[in-house]
């Protein structure tokens with residue numbers, strides 16, 4: 096099991112995937128989960144598609160949809176959060192800003208954390224900032240498929256608790272010493288990061304069917320051009 100017992104992240108949030116997994120939010124929107132860890136998939140919501148930077152979190156509603164698709168927010172809690180967001184749009188906007196700030200810090204940790212003590216220290220401060228401000232209840236919940244999952248139900252400020260599972264996942268990575276296996280996609284134009292869970296530690300691409308295939312096609316073209324005299 097990759098999950099430490101202390102993990103509060105829902106069990107299916109960091110299940111190992113061999114290739115791209117798309118998951119839908121119950122309220123619409125399909126998201127790519129290739130990071131193999133919740134915190135890395137969260138970082139990957141700051142994406143690039145066809146050379147254009149794309150923020151999956153267009154607004155607060157999309158953040159809620161992503162958390163739903165990631166399995167860390169059930170439909171009931173998502174509905175509660177949406178009601179709160181309608182009543183307190185400024186609070187929701189601030190929560191979105193905060194999510195992006197946490198994401199930037201976690202991206203730095205994913206990309207350069209293993210080489211920089213300063214970045215690890217900064218990320219740790221950010222993680223503890225989020226953990227320190229939230230109170231809640233730890234629970235074990237039965238799921239529809241008969242399995243069980245740990246969950247964190249915030250009390251008080253619901254917005255403040257939203258990022259807890261993501262930040263817990265990053266904390267777990269530090270505790271487990273996983274940074275050495277966190278990689279960025281080998282395509283320099285692709286910003287996606289992932290946890291390499293392969294036995295030989297040679298996963299190079301975020302997604303074999305996208306970046307991996309593109310690289311294969313480029314190699315083929317280069318080879319073909321060389322054979323035909325480079326014309």
Ligand SMILES: [Zn+2]
Nearest residue numbers: 280285301306
């Ligand atoms: Zn890629």
